[in-house]
Amino acid sequence: MxxxxxxxxxxxxxxxxxxxxxxxxxxxxxxxxxxxxxxxxxxxxxxxxxxxxxxxxxxxxxxxxxxxxxxxxxxxxxxxxxxxxTLVEYKEHGCKFKVDLINTYFSPRLSTERLRLANLVSDYEVVTNMFAGVGTFSIIMARMHSHCKVFSIDINPAAVELSQYNSKLNGVESRVISILGDARDIIAKETRSQSDRVLMPLPEKAHEYVDCAVQALKDRGGIIHYFAHVKAIGKKYAVEQSLLDAKSAFSNYDTEVHFSRVVREVGPRLYQVVTDIYVHK
Ligand SMILES: C[S@@+](CC[C@H](N)C(=O)[O-])C[C@H]1O[C@@H](n2cnc3c(N)ncnc32)[C@H](O)[C@@H]1O
CATH class of the missing domain: 3.30.300.110 (Met-10+ protein-like domains)
Incomplete structure (x- = not known):
């Protein structure tokens, strides 16, 4: 189209x-x-x-x-x-979603990243999605991995309501736990030390929540997908910048960077990037 x-x-x-x-x-x-x-x-x-x-x-x-x-x-x-x-039906990677274009965040431009992350998950993983919106990343992961469980947190009540609806629509409501609240509070009070993997798809502010993401991981450690915005003169330099940015954000922790990529260009010389980083606890 x-x-x-x-x-x-x-x-x-x-x-x-x-x-x-x-x-x-x-x-x-x-x-x-x-x-x-x-x-x-x-x-x-x-x-x-x-x-x-x-x-x-x-x-x-x-x-x-x-x-x-x-x-x-x-x-x-x-x-x-x-x-x-503005309530719209949308299909992606074999899943159906209802999205509210006015009252919730949604971007089809993250489709490739959603599939990439879902492909990294293994069957019995527990995942925390700290900024889950209407549940897209969480539901695709749960649908692709029949025993994977996802804590799917968002601070916007309209997004959490649709995440619950979408989880039912895709038959994964028993494994996608949609939780309303600030990820910082929810992880500290309800879901700490339970996850193998944490998603931080809030590039503007993810750096403020690094301690919470680490807190969500199991005591043996795990993978964090850290999203950020970086300035760079081209895509190649954006990846270099992304690695520096992630290393700085996780400087208090024992880490191994596994991968980094540009998700998309979001403005002139401004890139949304993601880094997969293993944190030992
Ligand atoms: C960029 S959107 C990502 C949504 C979703 N992951 C997606 O790709 O469609 C970021 C989401 O984080 C939520 N959010 C912002 N601050 C938050 C916080 N402190 N705790 C939990 N969710 C938050 C917003 O309501 C929004 O839905």
């Missing part, structure tokens, strides 16, 4: 205008979210209508009017065409 969208926009808009929209849309189920540059603001509704009319499965088009912000990591959306409903 992404290719179709590009073709349609290039048929209707000037080449430069269309090019400015190419990498700026997300397709989530039958909803398109598009970032429209200031210079094209006057054509916002037209762009919405073209997408809606020309691409059959699309039922709604929203313009993204703010970057992701706040504790719940929500993006501002403006409805520009079609249905206004």
């Amino acid at each position: 992404a290719r179709m969208l590009k073709t349609i926009l290039s048929q209707t808009l000037a080449a430069e205008e269309a090019a400015s929209l190419y990498s700026s849309f997300d397709i989530i189920g039958n909803v398109v979210i598009i970032k429209i540059p200031e210079a094209l603001a006057a054509k916002k509704k037209l762009i919405g209508k073209i997408i809606l009319d020309e691409i059959k499965p699309v039922k709604s088009v929203f313009a993204q009017v703010s970057s992701v912000k706040g504790d719940y990591r929500l993006r501002g959306l403006e409805h520009i065409a079609g249905e206004k409903d």
Whole structure:
């Protein structure tokens, strides 16, 4: 559908205008979210209508009017065409999800990373997902590994409600434990020293929670997937920067870095990165 969208926009808009929209849309189920540059603001509704009319499965088009912000990591959306409903069905890696595009965080751009991490899990692992959103990472792991159990924590009540719903939808509700609260409190009070693996998919703030992630690991230690944002002049340098950043964040611990990669570019010379780091306790 992404290719179709590009073709349609290039048929209707000037080449430069269309090019400015190419990498700026997300397709989530039958909803398109598009970032429209200031210079094209006057054509916002037209762009919405073209997408809606020309691409059959699309039922709604929203313009993204703010970057992701706040504790719940929500993006501002403006409805520009079609249905206004922001509760959307989405499929990924054999799982079904209901996501709320206004009240919860969700990005299809993490799909590759979700599969990569799920492939690293082994069958009887216990996992803590500290910033779990609507349950995507957690549910994919639980579906792919029939005895894997995941503590799936989020501070946003709307996200936890959907995580519970999605866990049932995928038949993993007995093994994905959706917990509402601040990961720091929940780990300290309820889930400490139980996990083989910890996910920290909150790149803006993960560095503040390193001690909690380590606390969640079993006493023999385990793997932490540490997400961060780093500045770099190119992708190759972003990986180098990522390794330095992770080493610094875990400098108080006995660690082995297993792997690091760029998840995606999130701004000019700004990259979301992830490092897999083994912590001995
Ligand atoms: C970037 S989103 C990641 C969501 C999910 N892992 C995904 O990929 O869809 C970060 C999530 O962390 C949650 N969050 C922020 N601070 C938190 C905290 N202190 N404890 C638990 N969850 C938190 C937000 O509500 C948000 O859903």
